[in-house]
Amino acid sequence: MLLADVAAASAAVAATRSRTAKAAAVADVLRRAEPGEVGPVTAWLAGDVRQGRLGVGWRTLARLAHDPAAAPALTVAAVDDALTGLAATSGAGSAARREALLGALFGAATADEQRFLVRLLTGELRQGALEGVVLDAVAAAAGVPAEAVRRAAMLSGSLPATAATALGGGTDALAAVRLEVGRPVRPMLASPGASLDDALADLGAEVTVEHKLDGARIQVHRDGDEVRVWTRTLREVTGAVPELADRVRALPCTTAVLDGETLALDDDGAPRAFQDTMSRFGSAGPDPAVLLSPFLFDVLHLDGRDLLDEPLAVRLDALERLLAAPEHAPLRMPGVRRPTPEQAAGVLAEALAAGHEGVVVKALRAPYAAGRRGRAWQKVKPVHTLDLVVLAAEWGYGRRTGRLSNISLGARDPDGGEPVMVGKTFKGMTDELLAWQTATFPGLAVEAPAWGVRLRPELVVEVALDGVQRSPRYPGGVALRFARVVRYRPDKTPAEADTIDAVRALLAG
Ligand SMILES: Nc1ncnc2c1ncn2[C@@H]1O[C@H](COP(=O)(O)OP(=O)(O)OP(=O)(O)O)[C@@H](O)[C@H]1O
Known part of the structure; x- marks a missing residue:
């Protein structure tokens, strides 16, 4: 299978809001994958790589301005090998070797494939409910109940490995997946x-x-x-x-x-x-x-x-x-x-x-x-809190001049779309936290307009609130009331942030 097929499926997933259509696009490409390709393809479509953290940042990728290849030729196996090589190359003196590996990869990719690789390597694809969509797609492609896939994925802690098991051995192989000491289980x-x-x-x-x-x-x-x-x-x-x-x-x-x-x-x-x-x-x-x-x-x-x-x-x-x-x-x-x-x-x-x-x-x-x-x-808990994704931050004024202060907060779209903005806050921030935001946010910026920075949706922040109200000004039709920062949640990924449905549910309360 070619990387181009995976990139096309990823684009199809991004182009629709329908969870069913997203899952169908993923299932289609999984059905066409060879057994050895199922693992990497599943990981990539869920926004991950099997090799764990590769430590490739925007700055490195920006230096790799390569002319794209004219026609797709990169195979899934070749890309997976390149990522394995990258993961194995770390430590002092490895920067040049890593850039050479990445350079060769990007040089062989078409413009569409380059775009897909950038989004994959920077973690931009790793958002929201994609994992749930891919899980449904694995079940559909393998013709097994989604619950059997879910259980095996939770026990093995690995969706790519579970996909290979499901497509290779069906329900029986999934049922044989057990808890193993030394292999972590998703927590309840x-x-x-x-x-x-x-x-x-x-x-x-x-x-x-x-x-x-x-x-x-x-x-x-x-x-x-x-x-x-x-x-x-x-x-x-x-x-x-x-x-x-x-x-x-x-x-x-x-x-x-x-x-x-x-x-x-x-x-x-x-x-x-x-x-x-x-x-x-x-x-x-x-x-x-x-x-x-x-x-x-x-x-x-x-x-x-x-x-x-x-x-x-x-x-x-x-x-x-x-x-x-x-x-x-x-x-x-x-x-x-x-x-x-x-x-x-x-x-x-x-x-x-x-x-x-x-x-x-x-x-x-x-x-x-x-x-x-x-x-x-x-x-x-007596105080109501939500875990939200930080979407942007504005430069402060007065005592906060020169500090990135007011943050925009997004709730997760349960269907795997972009986070939905539900409010802003500059309350609850200590001087230490303001300094941390000012130092950290530029490294996560996708855009730096005069008013502040727009961020890759990566950081999860816990906010306390007094409730929510209907608001036509916000895209989800709902806005937070008196939100204040409790703390950042480095232990959470955006996929674990609260959903827009959870925010809307507070309207009733
Ligand atoms: N006695 C306990 N039993 C279970 N979880 C506990 C307990 N004490 C603390 N916890 C923590 O609370 C969490 C349970 O709440 P939840 O599953 O909603 O996670 P969470 O989203 O991290 O919650 P919160 O943001 O409210 O801490 C657990 O993940 C665990 O970290």
Whole structure:
């Protein structure tokens, strides 16, 4: 298959707003792919490359002004090989070699193919619901139920690998995909509960109410003495968090897959700023001033036994046995099982008093729904927040002259289109945050008009708001009321931002 076929499918996806038409275009090209091509083609159409982060920036690509090839000749295999070469070429003195590799690739590409490669390599294709569209397309192309593809993708953590399995071996091969220690699973997510009472009314008495700690999601795998840690986006951070690995290595088990939240605490046990926690995941090595504490709330596998499909009550029993010794008790996420309404309210009050965000109410009967944001877990937070994509920033005035200040906020289009603008805010920004925006945004700019910068839709910011209102001035017909920045969410991709539907749903509330 030629790269041109994939580029054409990608253009067809971008040209329609219809999710069905997008999926049909992807399914069509997947049906025509050879077995060895399915992986890369799937990854590219979902906006990703199989080789992980390639570290190719706009500036490098801008230097590669090549005359396009007249006719398409690049094969999928040749491009995939070039990307593998690029990923393998890093470190000191590699810049020239990388540019040579990229130069050869771009020199062999037509104008359409060059455009596609630029968008792929800069991450511009990696947006919103594309992954869901591609997942449906894989199911259609393989003639298997979408649910079978979804489950295998969540358990393997890889859509390209799942596509190859689905097209190669159908439903049976998909059903054979299991949890593996050492291979991270997409985390189960929570949906917003309107209030504690609503969540309890919805889920009944068979629940656990746990603190919702304001840190970073971690998935920890242990195999003998080897312990590895991943973030919620399945990025491995083992090397950056040795203290977490040590705590899990001390537990009385041989193999385990554990789910939890980690954060940095003060000496008196109060949570430190979210940025302190996040800084640990970006930095090369541990900062001795900021130590992370793990709080475990789920176990998906223990000593040879998969627990994923067991009800939460069974998984919590297993977790409690694992953490039974007094020295391990601090690793347990605080919570109360089967609380009375008064006890549940007490857990919420205690969580807020301790400086946490709220609580998560979880159905004890529910299995672990990897990758799902379902009603079985409901988060209750007194302050309403949304995770939105930063689309642009304007130069400030007065005290903020010379600073990139007022940011435009976009909600995700669930059908894979561009983010939909829902408001702007310059509130809630500390001097430190303004300085960070001013230093960081130009590197993400696609355009720098006099008023500020228009950004690649990459950064996710969490904003608090008082509600939303109908507004004909905004493209989605809805605008945020009194939005203010809570913090940036480097642990989230734009594909995980809240949707325009979630914003519209607040109109009713
Ligand atoms: N006890 C807990 N159980 C489950 N998740 C918890 C718990 N405490 C903190 N969390 C965090 O809350 C998140 C659950 O909320 P959700 O699935 O909506 O993720 P989120 O979008 O990151 O939420 P938010 O933006 O509200 O933190 C988890 O991903 C996890 O990081």
